[in-house]
Amino acid sequence: xxxxxxxxxxxxxxxxxxxxxxxxxxxxxxxxxxxxxxxxxxxxxxxxxxxxxxxxxxxxxxxxxxxxxxxxxxxxxxxxxxxxxxxxxxxxxxxxxxxxxxxxxxxxxxxxxxxxxxxxxxxxxxxxxxxxxxxxxxxxxxxxxxxxxxxxxxxxxxxxxxxxxxxxxxxxxxxxxxxxxxxxxxxxxxxxxxxxxxxxxxxxxxxxxxxxxxxxxxxxxxxxxxxxxxxxxxxxxxxxxxxxxxxxxxxxxxxxxxxxxxxxxxxxxxxxxxxxxxxxxxxxxxxxxxxxxxxxxxxxxxxxxxxxxxxxxxxxxxxxxxxxxxxxxxxxxxxxxxxxxxxxxxxxxxxxxxxxxxxxxxxxxxxx
Amino acid sequence: xxxxxxxxxxxxxxxxxxxxxxxxxxxxxxxxxxxxxxxxxxxxxxxxxxxxxxxxxxxxxxxxxxxxxxxxxxxxxxxxxxxxxxxxxxxxxxxxxxxxxxxxxxxxxxxxxxxxxxxxxxxxxxxxxxxxxxxxxxxxxxxxxxxxxxxxxxxxxxxxxxxxxxxxxxxxxxxxxxxxxxxxxxxxxxxxxxxxxxxxxxxxxxxxxxxxxxxxxxxxxxxxxxxxxxxxxxxxxxxxxxxxxxxxxxxxxxxxxxxxxxxxxxxxxxxxxxxxxxxxxxxxxxxxxxxxxxxxxxxxxxxxx
Numbered sequence: 001x002x003x004x005x006x007x008x009x010x011x012x013x014x015x016x017x018x019x020x021x022x023x024x025x026x027x028x029x030x031x032x033x034x035x036x037x038x039x040x041x042x043x044x045x046x047x048x049x050x051x052x053x054x055x056x057x058x059x060x061x062x063x064x065x066x067x068x069x070x071x072x073x074x075x076x077x078x079x080x081x082x083x084x085x086x087x088x089x090x091x092x093x094x095x096x097x098x099x100x101x102x103x104x105x106x107x108x109x110x111x112x113x114x115x116x117x118x119x120x121x122x123x124x125x126x127x128x129x130x131x132x133x134x135x136x137x138x139x140x141x142x143x144x145x146x147x148x149x150x151x152x153x154x155x156x157x158x159x160x161x162x163x164x165x166x167x168x169x170x171x172x173x174x175x176x177x178x179x180x181x182x183x184x185x186x187x188x189x190x191x192x193x194x195x196x197x198x199x200x201x202x203x204x205x206x207x208x209x210x211x212x213x214x215x216x217x218x219x220x221x222x223x224x225x226x227x228x229x230x231x232x233x234x235x236x237x238x239x240x241x242x243x244x245x246x247x248x249x250x251x252x253x254x255x256x257x258x259x260x261x262x263x264x265x266x267x268x269x270x271x272x273x274x275x276x277x278x279x280x281x282x283x284x285x286x287x288x289x290x291x292x293x294x295x296x297x298x299x300x301x302x303x304x305x306x307x308x309x310x311x312x313x314x315x316x317x318x319x320x321x322x323x324x325x326x327x328x329x330x331x332x333x334x335x336x337x338x339x340x341x342x343x344x345x346x347x348x349x350x351x352x353x354x355x356x357x358x359x360x361x362x363x364x365x366x367x368x
Numbered sequence: 369x370x371x372x373x374x375x376x377x378x379x380x381x382x383x384x385x386x387x388x389x390x391x392x393x394x395x396x397x398x399x400x401x402x403x404x405x406x407x408x409x410x411x412x413x414x415x416x417x418x419x420x421x422x423x424x425x426x427x428x429x430x431x432x433x434x435x436x437x438x439x440x441x442x443x444x445x446x447x448x449x450x451x452x453x454x455x456x457x458x459x460x461x462x463x464x465x466x467x468x469x470x471x472x473x474x475x476x477x478x479x480x481x482x483x484x485x486x487x488x489x490x491x492x493x494x495x496x497x498x499x500x501x502x503x504x505x506x507x508x509x510x511x512x513x514x515x516x517x518x519x520x521x522x523x524x525x526x527x528x529x530x531x532x533x534x535x536x537x538x539x540x541x542x543x544x545x546x547x548x549x550x551x552x553x554x555x556x557x558x559x560x561x562x563x564x565x566x567x568x569x570x571x572x573x574x575x576x577x578x579x580x581x582x583x584x585x586x587x588x589x590x591x592x593x594x595x596x597x598x599x600x601x602x603x604x605x606x607x608x609x610x611x612x613x614x615x616x617x618x619x620x621x622x623x624x625x626x627x628x629x630x631x632x633x634x635x636x637x638x639x640x641x642x643x644x645x646x647x648x649x650x651x652x653x654x655x656x657x658x659x660x661x662x663x664x665x666x667x668x669x670x671x672x673x
Contacts, residue, residue: 002469002472003469003470003471003472005469006465006466006469006470007466007469007470009466010455010458010462010466013457013458013462014455014457014458017457017458018457201453201455201456202449202451202452202453203453203454203455205414205419205449205451205453206447206449206453206454206467206512207470208419209417209418209419209442209445209447210442210467210470210471211439211442211443211470211471211472212470365438366418366419366420366421366438367414367419367420368419368420368421
């Protein structure tokens with residue numbers, strides 16, 4: 001035990017003495033949360049909308065007012081020619097143009113039907129799609145409220161609600177994903193690099209020639225990072241709550257437990273990587289390319305798994321972050337208990353055991 | 369016996385690093401292994417430290433086999449690799465404390481043993497190991513290898529890259545450690561350090577050529593050995609001597625040339641030729657061979673083979 005604590009102390013000395021390590025450890029999570037939270041968002045805000053109102057009657061003017069009072073759109077001015085639509089898009093003055101047909105109100109009252117044409121600049125397809133959805137929503141709500149007192153022969157009244165994320169906040173998606181990403185990054189990358197460093201600097205030779213057992217070396221290396229990663233995980237949850245109002249609806253204890261499991265998994269993966277490389281550079285390369293990219297792209301963090309080709313779906317099944325994200329979303333956003341996440345937890349546990357066994361087996365007690 | 373190396377073979381792929389190396393080191397002995405770079409010294413030391421497994425043969429350290437009993441063996445050896453292998457980002461005292469703890473002891477317990485070595489670097493104990501000079505690094509590495517009072521100390525080229533004064537000090541320290549009853553096996557590429565050991569083995573291209581006791585003079589079996597000195601500097605004469613008839617070998621030895629000739633007749637002939645060079649400061653003397661002379665002869669013989 002004395003040997004082990006000696007090792008852990010040495011490891012902490014390495015970490016706190018290296019400014020780069022510290023920066024990655026504590027700067028990276030905070031910067032990433034802020035970046036993803038504020039910059040990358042799936043919400044729309046202040047979309048510029050041009051209006052081509054060919055009737056200029058009460059109904060069309062009211063509808064226009066509704067659009068701009070919704071908070072999502074800002075006016076980009078009126079136009080009165082079709083050619084001007086292209087001009088607005090090309091100059092970037094508007095992203096969407098709303099066209100009211102001639103005699104809009106008259107058609108509405110006499111024929112019970114009137115047409116609005118929504119035209120979007122789809123060179124940015126996501127924003128275009130989102131803007132149109134929002135616009136339709138705004139207009140639908142308005143016309144339904146107008147028609148409230150009118151007796152209709154029949155009508156279907158559709159109302160939608162977004163459960164667990166009523167306001168469709170993008171940050172709700174990013175916090176679990178970021179946790180998965182940052183924990184893999186810090187745990188796996190840092191441990192693989194720090195073990196590779198012992199090899200590169202020749203200090204591993206002395207450790208091997210000492211009475212230290214392989215598990216003492218591995219555990220000694222890993223323990224500081226377990227603690228630091230856990231602090232990081234909690235920082236992310238706290239930042240999410242304080243800055244972006246992301247709630248933890250389920251049990252915080254369960255969340256911590258799952259984080260510990262996931263951290264252990266990432267660390268054992270890091271040790272496994274380090275047993276296969278000789279240099280820090282190689283360790284970093286494998287960790288970044290082999291872990292970070294898949295955990296961003298294939299985990300369901302950004303791109304929905306259901307939309308992927310079948311092969312990639314299978315591939316994503318062996319990505320630990322995929323299961324972790326599901327669990328964290330369940331606990332944080334839906335507030336579910338263990339009964340609903342035991343399958344995913346079991347998968348993570350299985351992966352952890354596999355990686356630990358593989359790492360211990362691959363760890364060499366000699367140089368050849 | 370502290371160390372038994374029994375017919376050890378080792379190869380890396382096609383390269384045979386050690387060929388039937390076979391020797392023993394007695395308890396409390398200071399044993400030197402001398403040979404040029406790439407002779408196989410480091411590989412042999414790594415086998416002793418249980419870090420490499422020999423292809424053939426056995427290596428026993430205090431009765432512990434390096435393959436089977438490596439756990440026991442790693443407790444009783446102090447190993448100092450050829451490359452500086454301490455933590456550059458830890459201070460002198462932190463490195464020492466770490467290695468003490470790794471071996472389940474503390475600095476206080478065995479301080480007496482390392483006192484002589486460590487006190488020389490103690491003024492810099494707060495300094496990071498990476499910022500020490502070459503000589504100080506070696507002293508720190510030696511302190512770390514000694515801190516658990518090992519029974520056998522294995523030092524792989526401890527004086528390589530260290531200045532002449534520090535090298536001298538280093539060997540004096542080794543003598544003191546030896547007096548504490550610790551067996552020492554040390555390798556070096558420097559021939560002149562051979563004299564400091566109780567016994568010396570010469571290794572070249574993976575083969576142990578000879579083991580000798582440097583304190584005992586050689587019988588002058590080695591034909592004719594002469595030294596040549598000149599106030600004008602001797603380097604310019606090297607090729608001239610080598611091209612002379614009857615010259616078997618000639619090499620630089622400090623500020624002198626050492627020359628071996630085939631026979632006594634050659635000696636008179638060469639002497640006569642030298643007188644004809646017109647350098648009055650030339651000194652030509654017959655000498656008894658040192659270990660170094662002996663090894664130079666052996667190495668060139670084996671190269672001829």
